[in-house]
Amino acid sequence: MKQDLISDIKGHLKDARRVVCLTGAGVSAESGVPTFRGVGGLWNGHKATELATPEAFERDPKLVWEFYDFRRRNLFDIKPNPAHYALAKFAGESKKEFTLITQNVDGLHALAGSLNVLELHGNIWRVKCLECGTISDNREVPVTILPYCECGGLLRPDIVWFGEALPEGVFASAFQVASQAEVILVVGTSGIVEPAASLARLTKGSGGITVEINPEATPLSSMMDLVVNEKAGEFLPTIM
Ligand code: BJW
Numbered sequence: 272m273k274q275d276l277i278s279d280i281k282g283h284l285k286d287a288r289r290v291v292c293l294t295g296a297g298v299s300a301e302s303g304v305p306t307f308r309g310v311g312g313l314w315n316g317h318k319a320t321e322l323a324t325p326e327a328f329e330r331d332p333k334l335v336w337e338f339y340d341f342r343r344r345n346l347f348d349i350k351p352n353p354a355h356y357a358l359a360k361f362a363g364e365s366k367k368e369f370t371l372i373t374q375n376v377d378g379l380h381a382l383a384g385s386l387n388v389l390e391l392h393g394n395i396w397r398v399k400c401l402e403c404g405t406i407s408d409n410r411e412v413p414v415t416i417l418p419y420c421e422c423g424g425l426l427r428p429d430i431v432w433f434g435e436a437l438p439e440g441v442f443a444s445a446f447q448v449a450s451q452a453e454v455i456l457v458v459g460t461s462g463i464v465e466p467a468a469s470l471a472r473l474t475k476g477s478g479g480i481t482v483e484i485n486p487e488a489t490p491l492s493s494m495m496d497l498v499v500n501e502k503a504g505e506f507l508p509t510i511m
């Protein structure tokens with residue numbers, strides 16, 4: 272059964288010219304990064320999803336920065352896992368038009384060697400000024416709390432919180448490649464956060480093959496052409 276799935280997916284990948292992979296927190300789970308909605312998605316009694324809002328930052332920027340400082344400290348020693356490396360290798364060697372779209376802000380795909388990753392939800396290693404809008408790299412660990420811009424404005428993580436628009440150019444590119452993909456691999460995402468989750472629907476709607484890799488079923492599972500209930504780091508290297 273598993274062998275059949277592997278050869279089915281390999282066949283689809285071989286035939287396709289345009290391939291997209293959408294990843295979520297599950298792709299970094301085997302590196303030791305907690306997922307959002309799984310065990311470990313709590314910090315000091317706060318749900319990660321409750322701190323990742325512009326309202327939480329407005330109410331208590333120090334608390335929200337402490338949460339991101341904790342996440343940065345955790346990430347500091349963390350390495351990409353075989354899933355990140357398999358995707359980077361596929362992009363480099365397959366001669367396909369391959370686009371990696373991630374919801375993750377951890378930067379692990381780039382660390383594994385993936386280029387031009389479309390980061391839908393921003394990056395934890397960048398900051399954005401609330402006053403002048405300047406976006407800059409900031410790899411401080413621990414981060415200064417509270418950090419300020421040269422202009423005097425408060426800096427926030429350059430991350431897309433609930434209710435905020437995704438970076439326009441990034442989402443437009445993701446929308447375009449997902450609409451044109453012949454195969455989309457949806458890896459390690461609960462598929463409940465929009466508009467990211469709809470990228471798989473776009474591919475399906477334009478006749479592409481949809482493949483989900485996730486140890487658990489998700490709301491996207493029923494529309495997928497192929498579903499593999501395996502861990503990304505164990506399965507991706509076998510198909511890529
Ligand atoms: C494994 C594994 C292993 C475990 N291998 N797998 C339509 C309908 C309803 C609501 C909306 C809608 N459109 C928009 C909304 C609102 C909202 C939304 O989607 N809400 C839903 C929750 C209901 N969306 C937004 O607000 C978005 N903005 C927006 O739409 O703006 C519109 C607008 C337009 C113009 C002007 C203004 C506004 C923004 C969404 C931003 C999401 N941000 C976050 C926080 C980032 C901050 C941070 O990192 O601190 O991004 S939320 C959080 O969820 C994070 C993630 O990227 C995202 C997705 O989570 P993900 O990756 O799926 O993780 P988990 O934990 O949920 O799942 C992990 C999975 O891995 C599980 O399935 C496991 O089984 C699996 N797994 N181990 C493979 N080894």
Ligand code: ZN
Binds near residue numbers: 401402420
């Ligand atoms: Zn500024």
